[in-house]
Amino acid sequence: MSAPTPATIWHGDGREQALQTHILTHPNAATHLRNNPQAILAEIDTWAAANDHCMMTIGPDCSRPVLELMQTSQPQIMAELGGYVGYSAILFGDELRRAGGRRYYSLEASAEYAAVARSLVDLAGLGDFVEILVGEAADSLVELEGRLEHKQPGPIDLLLLDHDGCQYLPDFLTVERLGLLAVGSTVVADNAWLFGAEAYAEWMATPGEPEVQGRRVKYESRTLPYLLPDGQQDAMMISTKVL
Numbered sequence: 453m454s455a456p457t458p459a460t461i462w463h464g465d466g467r468e469q470a471l472q473t474h475i476l477t478h479p480n481a482a483t484h485l486r487n488n489p490q491a492i493l494a495e496i497d498t499w500a501a502a503n504d505h506c507m508m509t510i511g512p513d514c515s516r517p518v519l520e521l522m523q524t525s526q527p528q529i530m531a532e533l534g535g536y537v538g539y540s541a542i543l544f545g546d547e548l549r550r551a552g553g554r555r556y557y558s559l560e561a562s563a564e565y566a567a568v569a570r571s572l573v574d575l576a577g578l579g580d581f582v583e584i585l586v587g588e589a590a591d592s593l594v595e596l597e598g599r600l601e602h603k604q605p606g607p608i609d610l611l612l613l614d615h616d617g618c619q620y621l622p623d624f625l626t627v628e629r630l631g632l633l634a635v636g637s638t639v640v641a642d643n644a645w646l647f648g649a650e651a652y653a654e655w656m657a658t659p660g661e662p663e664v665q666g667r668r669v670k671y672e673s674r675t676l677p678y679l680l681p682d683g684q685q686d687a688m689m690i691s692t693k694v695l
């Protein structure tokens with residue numbers, strides 16, 4: 453009988469702090485890496501591959517459809533639920549700033565991961581553009597709504613769900629109840645077929661116009677299937693609010 457294949461370890465074994473130390477003490481940290489988001493992202497990918505780590509970062513392949521979406525929809529304000537070590541915040545925050553966007557909000561539950569993210573975002577020169585909110589997304593969303601309330605209704609143009617699949621649906625509904633999305637806003641859910649996100653994917657795919665907070669809402673969705681590094685079939689779901 454062969455030994456069972458060990459489960460993939462995705463995070464939390466010290467790799468995040470090891471990555472932070474690697475980047476911040478890199479011989480080129482003060483020269484090539486400082487204020488160079490693309491070089492920092494490349495260094496994260498290189499370090500992960502060299503150390504045989506499956507990182508939870510969105511990575512170059514899965515980020516491509518989001519970057520394409522940003523080019524076509526030209527968001528002003530973006531928010532992500534699940535910031536981890538700051539990879540997606542650096543990648544999309546850099547793109548958003550270069551395209552003339554206003555602000556990128558990164559919501560992260562873990563104070564440890566958020567501290568790593570903050571140091572890398574600062575090194576990338578994005579510290580005054582990317583804001584990291586530490587705490588459960590459901591709480592940070594309420595705080596965010598208070599901060600954005602003077603802006604137009606539905607202030608988030610592009611929302612990225614990349615935190616805990618079981619929380620995708622309840623936290624998305626919180627976003628809807630708080631009125632943070634307008635007609636034309638887009639929600640991108642990574643890992644939409646796994647890790648408990650199935651309820652969210654089903655809600656988005658169900659025809660009709662469900663009521664949220666007494667308002668009828670409707671989204672049009674498309675899914676982009678892909679394989680995870682460990683071979684599991686997953687998909688990204690891109691949904692645009694049409695009502």
Ligand SMILES: C[S@@+](CC[C@H](N)C(=O)[O-])C[C@H]1O[C@@H](n2cnc3c(N)ncnc32)[C@H](O)[C@@H]1O
Nearest residue numbers: 508509510534536539540560561588589615616
């Ligand atoms: C897949 S990682 C995010 C990866 C990141 N978007 C990137 O591409 O670099 C998921 C992150 O969500 C965080 N998380 C899990 N549940 C959360 C919650 N309820 N609120 C906020 N963050 C949460 C985890 O701590 C983890 O850092």
